Amino acid sequence: xxxxxxxxxxxxxxxxxxxxxxxxxxxxxxxxxxxxxxxxxxxxxxxxxxxxxxxxxxxxxxxxxxxxxxxxxxxxxxxxxxxxxxxxxxxxxxxxxxxxxxxxxxxxxxxxxxxxxxxxxxxxxxxxxxxxxxxxxxxxxxxxxxxxxxxxxxxxxxxxxxxxxxxxxxxxxxxxxxxxx
Numbered sequence: 001x002x003x004x005x006x007x008x009x010x011x012x013x014x015x016x017x018x019x020x021x022x023x024x025x026x027x028x029x030x031x032x033x034x035x036x037x038x039x040x041x042x043x044x045x046x047x048x049x050x051x052x053x054x055x056x057x058x059x060x061x062x063x064x065x066x067x068x069x070x071x072x073x074x075x076x077x078x079x080x081x082x083x084x085x086x087x088x089x090x091x092x093x094x095x096x097x098x099x100x101x102x103x104x105x106x107x108x109x110x111x112x113x114x115x116x117x118x119x120x121x122x123x124x125x126x127x128x129x130x131x132x133x134x135x136x137x138x139x140x141x142x143x144x145x146x147x148x149x150x151x152x153x154x155x156x157x158x159x160x161x162x163x164x165x166x167x168x169x170x171x172x173x174x175x176x177x178x179x180x181x
Contacts, residue, residue: 001176004056005030006049008063008087009038017168021060024176033065042105046072053081058176062086063135063161067104073120074113082124084175086168087136087161090144102135114147126152128171130159 003025005018012018013030022028031037031052037045050072053059059081061069066088073079091111092103104110113119127145129136138155145153159167 001025002027002055002057003060003176004028004053004058005060006052006062006065006069007032007034008065009033011062011065017060017062020169021172024172025058031065033063033068042071050076053079056081058082058084060084060086060172060175061088064089064104066090070119071106071110074110075118076120078120079122080124081122082175083122083126084171085125085127086163086171087129087133088127088141089136091140093135093137093140114144119148121148121150124152125150126154126171126175128154128156128163128167130161130163131155131157132159133161135161 003021005021005028007013007018007030011032011034013032018030021030029052031049037048040048045068049068053069053072059069061083063086066085067090070090089104091107127141127150129138129141131138142153142155156163156167
């Protein structure tokens with residue numbers, strides 16, 4: 001099993017979830033979405049993500065790292081990678097209570113690629129997000145999953161953008177066990 005992990009913004013390749021995932025596979029690598037990844041143009045970021053994922057049999061993507069991975073799947077070659085998406089950024093997020101809005105780059109192009117059927121996802125993609133997630137609004141996740149043909153969507157009660165450690169550990173174990181047989 002070749003397990004690859006793309007962190008969320010500010011994530012680490014050696015701490016947090018990376019540290020746990022490293023114990024789950026002998027062939028593990030993490031791509032942190034940190035200043036060094038975010039410095040190049042968005043096109044270069046997408047190329048780096050695509051190259052990083054090319055050898056994965058199992059992929060875990062988190063938050064903004066999931067969005068970069070989705071962008072890398074536009075007009076991509078078919079893949080049989082098993083993908084676990086945790087609190088993925090999948091579009092615009094609006095928090096009316098805090099009067100905040102966030103819009104990831106290339107959103108218009110991403111939306112067009114979805115509408116045109118140009119986002120080529122593997123067959124085994126599971127999405128888990130918290131019902132109280134302010135960054136990956138559960139309604140946006142449900143809408144985008146439907147448009148992308150992702151049927152394995154789970155909106156977790158009492159969870160926010162930072163899913164509980166125990167929940168994540170259980171999801172990872174389940175995903176790696178289910179798709180390694």
